[in-house]
Amino acid sequence: MDYNKLGELLFPNISKEPDEYETMYPDRKLKEGAKVTRLGPSPTGFIHLGNLYGAFVDERLAHQSDGKFYLRIEDTDDKRYVDGAVETIINSLKFFGINFDEGATMTGDVGDYGDYTQSNRGEIYQCFAKKLIKEGKAYPCFLTEDEIGQIRAKQESNKENPGIYGAYAESRKLSLEEIEEKIKAGVSYVIRLKSDGTDGDTARKIHVKDAIRGILEMPENFQDTVILKATGIPTYHFAHVVDDHLMRTTHVVRGAEWLPSLPIHVELFEKLGWETPIYCHTAQLMKLDAEGNKRKLSKREDPELSLDYYRNQGYHPEAVREYLLTILNSNFEEWRMENPEASIDEFEFTTEKMSNSGALFDLNKLNDISKDVLLRISATDLYEFLKAWATEFRPEIIHIFDDEDYMEKILDLGRGEAKPRKDLIFAEQIIEFISYFFDDMFKIEDEFPDEVSKADGSQILEKYLESYNHSDDQSQWFDKIREIATTLGYAAKPKDFKKNPDQYKGHVGHVSTVVRIALMGRSQSPDVWEIQQILGEDRTKSRIQKLI
C-alpha cells in the first residue's frame, strides 16, 4: 500500500507540513521548572465544583512556578455549544480568583499558541492525521453505524471486548483502489488509529508518570480509536494530544475519569513522535446521594456541586478557595494554623500532597472555614461583598445597605476582640443573623423564659425603660439589670440561683433574656449593650415600649 498516496487522496487540501506547525509554535522560553497548564472546558457554560477544583490545581501549578495557565475551548462536539459560554466560564472562575494568562477570552485570543478554540483548528488536526496516514499509522474506516453495531453484538455474544480492533478492523484490509472507489462514491468515513496493541496481551504494559498517583501501570491500548470524525473534526483523544503538544503544555490536569483512556493517548503521543506531558489525574469530588447517608457518588448536576449554589448562598470566594485548598493539599490546614494571616498564595501547593481517593464534600467544614475567613475581611470589604451579593440575589432587601456606617458597625459587632465572635458564615445566613437591626425585618421569634411570668416580664421592661440611660457604659448598664433582677426576686448571680434555687424566681440571665427578646426578638444574640449602642437610643426605647 502506498501510504503517501493514501494521505494525498484523503487530505488533498492539506498542504502544510507538520514541521511548519512545530516552528510556528516553538518551545516556550520559560525559566527552568515553569509549568504550563490549561483548562479545557466544553462550552456548555456549566461550571461545577469539580471544574473549579481542577482549575485551582492548574492555576496554582502554573502561577507558583512562573509558568502559564491558559484557557482552551474544547468544542469538538458541536451539539453542546451554549451562547455566551466562554464569558460565563471566565467570569465564574474569575469570581473565585482564578485568572488565565492566555487563551480564549471574551474579546478574542491572547497568546502565541492559538487558535485556542478547537473548532478553529481543523487544518492542524488534519495535517497531523495526514502525517499518521502517510506513515501507515492510521487509516480510513468505512464501517457504518449498523455494521459496528453488528460487530459489537457478535463480540458481546463471544464475550470479547467490544470495539474496532485486530480482525474486527475490517477497513484495515482495504486496498488503495477500494478506498479510492468508496471515496469517489461519497461513502462516509472516519480516520482511525492503527493500533499496534493486541487484545488480551496483558504482558505488554505501559508505564506513565502521574504527578499525583506516581507510576501508573496499565495494559497498552489495542483499540483502533477514532481520531477524526466523519466531519473532519477530531475526537477528544486526538485533539488533546495535538493541542497539548503544540501549545507546549507541561502538565495535564484532568479528572480521574480519563484514566481509562490514558493508553490511547500514550499510543498517540508515541505514534506522533512526541513526548507525553506530565499527567495529574485528580480525584473525583464525591457526594452523598439523596436522602440516605448512602455511599459515595459522583454527579454532574447536584445543586451543591454547582458553583452557582455558592454564589446564591453568598459564600465568599475566599472561603471557597480556602476550603478547596484544604481538600486539595492535606498539609494546608496545618500551614494555615501556623500562618493565620498569610495569603493563600504563600502556601506551597504540591501535587504530591494531593489525595488520590475521592473526597466527600463537607458543608460543615466549609462553614467552619468560612467563619475564619470572614474574620480576616474588614467590615468595609464585607459590606461591599454583601451589597454586591444582595444586588444580584436579594434586591428586595437592598435598602438595608443604604446606611453604610450603620451596616459596618453591625458587621463589626464583637469582631475586634482577642476572642472574636464567629457569627458570620455566608451572605444568606448573615442577613438572617442581623435582620433584627432593621425594623422591617424585626420580629419576635422566641418566648420569655419559663422562670419569668408575664407580669414579671412587663415589670422588667417597665423598670428597664425607666432607668435606661443611653450613655451608660457597659458596667453601669449591667448594674441596673442586676438591680432590677434583685428587686423582683431574681438572683443577681446565676451561681446563687444554682445553689439555692428555692430562694429565687430565677437569675439575672433570665431577666436579661427578657430585654434581649424585646430588643432582638430572640433569646440568643451578641452582647446586648453593644447592640443597643448600634441600634441607637430611639430604636432601643421604642422596642421596649412596644412590649410593655
Add this chain to the structure above:
RNA sequence: GGCUCCAUGGUCAAGCGGUCAAGACACCGCCCUUUCACGGCGGUAACCCGAGUUCGAUUCUCGGUGGAGUCACCA
C-alpha cells in the same frame, strides 16, 4: 461483564515495617459566661477481610470484598 482507580473514626485526613495509630470538622461533657457564640479542657469513635513476605505489618505482595470510574464519530 472487561479494564482502571480507590480503601484509616460520621466526614476530611497524617502515617510511607516497630507509634499508647496525629490533627481538623461534626458530636457529647465540663469550664468561662447575663443568652448565644468565641475560647480552654476532656470524651466517644478508625487501620474492610483472608493469605503470604518478615522477628514484626495499618504500612510491602497476592486474592477476595466494597465503593467509584470507564468501555461513543461526548468530553
